[in-house]
Amino acid sequence: MKNLYKTITAIFILAISATLSHLNAADVKSVKYVFLFIGDGMSIPQRMMTEEFLKKSGDEGLFINQMPNQAITYTRSANSFITDSAASGTAIACGTKTNNGRIGVDSDGKKLESIAYVAKTSGKKVGIVTSVTMNHATPAAFYAHNVSRGNYYQISLDAISSNFDYFGGGGMMKHDDSKNKSYKSDFYTLAESAGYKVLRGSEQIKAFKNDANKLMAYGSDEALPYAIDNSDNLKLADFVKLGIDFMKDSPQGFFMMAEGGKIDWMCHANDAATVMREVVDFDNAVKVACEFAKSHPSQTLIVVTGDHETGGLTLGFAGTGYESFIQLLKNQKCSQDAFDKKIKQSIADNPKMSFEDAMELAQDNFGLKLNADKKDPMKLSSEEIDSLKSAFEKQKSKNKSHFTRALIKCLDNKCALAWTSGAHTALPVNTTAIGAQSENFKGAIDNTDIAKILKQAVK
């Protein structure tokens, strides 16, 4: 019976002629400027939540959601229904499924060639940009080869040997890791010896006069701050702009991968408002590429994807039924991390801090109100108050983050948002695309298809 239907399907498909042909001959020509944007942990719910918030706020929505082509993109890894960022990064970058944890190598440990190397070989300049640390799994998959994503120092050395033209965003973790067996010297020193101009911190970056052959520009040694907490710091968009300015005169064009990495981090923390602001920040970075594309419309391809879903975010919640109040996210003023620091400091300053005092801080940062008019959507119910009170006492006694997390859960649920996991889920992502050859991103694709299509485009 199984084979019967396999046969029927085959006959049927042949009879009417299959219509999916991602890689037909006509497409096999080079696109001069290719951008690949990856929202880490950004799947369909993360994009829709942000879109809905923006539209309810009178904005026109996300640019990344307005692109003319869209493909549902499946993400499983070689050894798991639920992928991690290393395996999905490798799939997107190299076009091959691998086991969770692996960077630029297959399940047997064999080195794979990423889109970035294909682009470099064909004479393009290559830029790698991220809002998190540069040797994190997603950016690493484009320039490194390692059986374990945790070998940060080794991975950072691969950035140097890649000879890619531009690295921008967060710096290298464990760059000065003298306990590491493969340790030679501080990463930044080695990068300079290899001919890279290395800029560290906003001041150096802002003063840069485009006088370098190969450039590394790191906003800090760590990830960039969360968009919701970040007012003046350099943002993902700034590093995309810097890369475009640095590489735009390349005769063969360039390939740039830019990752919004902290979408994932705050999905792990189940903090919807911070995720939403990260997605907007990511969208702003894509707009910079689009601004560039305006002068090169037929020579530019912009592809936007996610590497997996994180957090099990759902656009609905048991307590709110068929209603949705995503616009209430506007009440949150800072990230989970930032509030946690504030409340911990307040408790340290005043170990007898009362629940009522804590709730004043909570109201300032999340809009949640102990006392308010019945109709006020931010009024806490007695069950919510009991639950927050108990979380506050736990946080006070254990110096952990119970209260912070409970406040954010409470706000998210009021918005009709819910989460089921601190890890990833198997939900597919959506890939959107605009520009030359973007019509290849339609229908249903596997994450490895992104690399397969883009390797043709950058050749």
Place this chain on the structure above:
Amino acid sequence: MKNLYKTITAIFILAISATLSHLNAADVKSVKYVFLFIGDGMSIPQRMMTEEFLKKSGDEGLFINQMPNQAITYTRSANSFITDSAASGTAIACGTKTNNGRIGVDSDGKKLESIAYVAKTSGKKVGIVTSVTMNHATPAAFYAHNVSRGNYYQISLDAISSNFDYFGGGGMMKHDDSKNKSYKSDFYTLAESAGYKVLRGSEQIKAFKNDANKLMAYGSDEALPYAIDNSDNLKLADFVKLGIDFMKDSPQGFFMMAEGGKIDWMCHANDAATVMREVVDFDNAVKVACEFAKSHPSQTLIVVTGDHETGGLTLGFAGTGYESFIQLLKNQKCSQDAFDKKIKQSIADNPKMSFEDAMELAQDNFGLKLNADKKDPMKLSSEEIDSLKSAFEKQKSKNKSHFTRALIKCLDNKCALAWTSGAHTALPVNTTAIGAQSENFKGAIDNTDIAKILKQAVK
């Protein structure tokens, strides 16, 4: 700034030429046989969960997931981010957004024309099939017009006045509703007076000799039984087969809509195993259409969609991290409803029933074990046991379904599945398609596009 990006996008799209053209001139010709299958509440997670279960069981997966074309399909209604089945049914059937609750009429109450009426007008036969009651929202949207989905009797009368050729599956709710203002007579009597041959129950249906002009074949007055509980009863696939046999000689061909309606019901109940079996049952019904298409490959179009996501199902759970154990769903032997009846009967028979006795019944039906080897994935942890014990005591004292629901939650979580709502969510669905003009179902579409595309196809 907003308008700037709007302009940039427009220029960019124009410059490279937009690639989405669902309704280009070449497509505007009639397809002889058009099938539209709707899984109620069946979104991407429901399809993927079932696929993963089947593949882990050595099966080749869902036929509906193997179709060559796929489109992500957005579902919001005219007045809500989260649609109900009436508004989404109307959008899919008629191509117009309406408010939640409305059947075949727009937000102002104006009557809309469904694909089914367009097909009928163009000389095709029309069949409407469902596994739930025939005057439920989804099937109703194809033949009825009513400002409220709850007006079941009025809606049933519209089935008669539609003059459609075939209705099959579950019967009419409130068919003998003499309290209703518009009540004329028992629905079935009226249908017979209007020239329908009305078959009620398996026996009459199995004995049918194709000797009718217009046919109604209802397996019962209610929904068909759940697939997980149903061994001998007629299934959705049988009603699709009956409809094909009844309409296949029509010179202009036919349009058939078939709904898997109980996927939604058990998503509302957050019962993953029953949902999974319903999706398989639905897939079997689609295979019947495919079998027919084998003889008419260039004249048949099969489209499979969902009307919305129900339950906030996520393919991952906090307690299981990056791992997934969906194959453990095989341990569940009956639906939530069936088990609830069993346990309620057992408690009624023995009001002093012990938790240990109840857990014997639970082990038989869900595989959950109080005592087992540490490595046994079905072994209950002490926290799980405490939670089940408390649920059992509540169910005993209140005669509600706490224990039943707690057992299913426990099993689903062990499978790395979780739910966040008893209602719907705003997650898009995926639409897959095979056959003539199926290439129109690619990229991103709105649920109203399904009607727009199919109205061209059935003309």
